[in-house]
Amino acid sequence: MTRVRCKFFSLTETPEDYTIIVDEEGFKELPESEHLSVAEATWLALNVVSGGGSATNSQPIGVTKIAKSVIAPLADHNISVFMLSTYQTDFILVRERDLPMVMHTLSSEFTLLRVINGETVAANSLGVTNGFPQ
Template identity: 35%
Template sequence: MTTYNLARYPERLAVVQLGPGSEVPSWAESSSVFSITATSTETSIICASRSVPAKTRHHRPYTAFAVVPDEGSADFDIASGVTGVLVALLTPLADAGVSVFALSTFGTDWILVHESDADRAEEAWRRSGHTVAPATPA
């Protein structure tokens, strides 16, 4: 099985659900990961948790882990045909009973876990041969 390097980000994140076609609210602060996903039935935002209004439908706090691609790697280029990245990373978490919120960007995969499960997720990955290190500030 292929193993991966992950970066753990320090920010506390929230996953917010808004109605379909919603504008991005002014309180939605960007963080190490800031994502907007819109479908015909909802708009979801991942953002810094510190300013999310209590009456907004959301879950928090989450910790983000990003897969760190090897230098020059095409692992996250969909056209390269690489498969199994998320399976390799999510299987140890499922086995450990850790729930996830996963998303992918053009350059990598992100896995969010509830803050209370972050250390357990890290340990599950290490037992599976993956490495986890604090994220390097950009």
């Protein structure tokens, strides 16, 4: 069996439990276990950067500005978010079912980009208008 390395992995340990956040490839590699509970919703990780929009030349905004400029408008639309911060960058996780409304809410203030096969392209190719899929 060929193992696929996931591209997004986070492990958090607390006194009560462990939380593992992985992409789809990583999820497929998790062994089945009666001790493993899986969130009911699929969450998508959004990476917020400033500057030219390319992941190679942009600088992270920082958690203070993220909270002010990204999380607040989403909260105004009752969209739940999950923040995950690393030394290099911050991620905002949103439920997959909320993505159309997230795109609609943020598109008026931000240039939305996505990475496909390592290439950064405009996210308007998701086919979302007015908060609803086309």
